[in-house]
Amino acid sequence: MAQMTGEDAALSFDPLRPRLIRVAYRMLGSVADAEDVVQEAFIRWMGVDHAAIREPEAFLRRTVTRLCLDQLGSARRRHETYIGPWLPDPVVEEPEDEDVTLPLMLALERLSPLERAAFLLHDVFGVAFEEVATTIDRDPAACRQLAARARTHIREARPRFQVEKERGLAIAQAFFTASRSGDMAALGGLLAADVSLHSDGGGKRSAALRVLFGIEDVMKLHGALSRHFGAHPSHLVYAGSINGLSGFVTREADGELQTTALDIEDGRITAIYVMRNPDKLRHLHPLYNG
Incomplete structure (x- = not known):
């Protein structure tokens, strides 16, 4: 040129x-x-x-x-x-790469940098292995091996099927209503038995310091949270896609934003991802400070 x-x-x-x-x-x-x-x-x-x-x-x-x-x-x-579970920054736009969901991004964290680059460039962005090789300074055969190892490591994190958009949004809104109103029966009906909860406060806001596994522990936490929400209401400002998952953005009683993304399989929530770290939510304030 x-x-x-x-x-x-x-x-x-x-x-x-x-x-x-x-x-x-x-x-x-x-x-x-x-x-x-x-x-x-x-x-x-x-x-x-x-x-x-x-x-x-x-x-x-x-x-x-x-x-x-x-x-x-x-x-x-x-x-x-990092203090407590680490989650990637929430992105609320509709994803162009629909299979790059939040669980997959967490799985990418377990890869080596070169595996991550080879997988993303080739499998997600459609870059030929010859260009991948030039980019990461490896030969094409090595790049193929890097991408293959990455696929093996993250196979379980790839979405097995896409939740129908309207169905996912309805479940997310039902979760918001049940969790904020303290309707434990309705909440329990939305959760899978092996549900997990990942909450990222980054040491800046209160959050669980470990990932919670199983419906009993998740329900116990939400029982305590329902009392908090009763005294300190949470307001819904957006419902839609959060990192490729159904979810919502809320403004909490402290004035800060919070995102909740839900992994849904067979109509039940299998994982809940809550972002509370204000440093990771700054880019959302221009969208939801109205």
């Missing part, structure tokens, strides 16, 4: 920014970190010889992926010292 003016280079980058942010977010699990990485890629784009680049999107995807790989080591160390 021909060398561009600064204005032309910026204009050529803008349509690619959303897709690059999706790549970075799925690599890092952080909206703010993904935006920082893509901004760094933009700065580099503005300074390169555009005449030497045949495929701008491929070049920028490689740049973003490599920047993410540089960050993943320190991110993993932060997760190891």
Whole structure:
């Protein structure tokens, strides 16, 4: 391609920014970190010889992926010292990659950085292994092996079927009503026997310090929470998709936002993911502060 003016280079980058942010977010699990990485890629784009680049999107995807790989080591160390369960930042837009749900993103955390990159680039974003090889500096055969190992590790986290959107939304709204009103009978009827609850407060707001497993422990917690909600109401501000799962956003009595995402199988909730860490909810405030 021909060398561009600064204005032309910026204009050529803008349509690619959303897709690059999706790549970075799925690599890092952080909206703010993904935006920082893509901004760094933009700065580099503005300074390169555009005449030497045949495929701008491929070049920028490689740049973003490599920047993410540089960050993943320190991110993993932060997760190891994190207070309580760690969850990725909640994203409320309808997903373009419908199988990249919150459980899958948690499974990605267990992969090596190179496995994660190979799997995401090839299996999720449809990048040929030849380009994956160039991106992560491995040969195509090694990239195929990395992606295959990733698939083996995360097979159980891939959604076996998609919950029909309206059905999922109805279950999410029923869960909100039952959990906030203290209707334990209705709540229990929504939960699978082996339901789990993951609550991320990051040490900034109250949250369970471990994942709760089984309907008994989850019901016990919600029994206590129902008394709290009776005195401190929680207000629904959005119901729809949270990281590819049915869920909702609430404004709690302390004025902070909270997201709840529900993994649903056979009409029952099998996992509850609650984000309370205010640092991970900042990007939602412009949407729900009205």
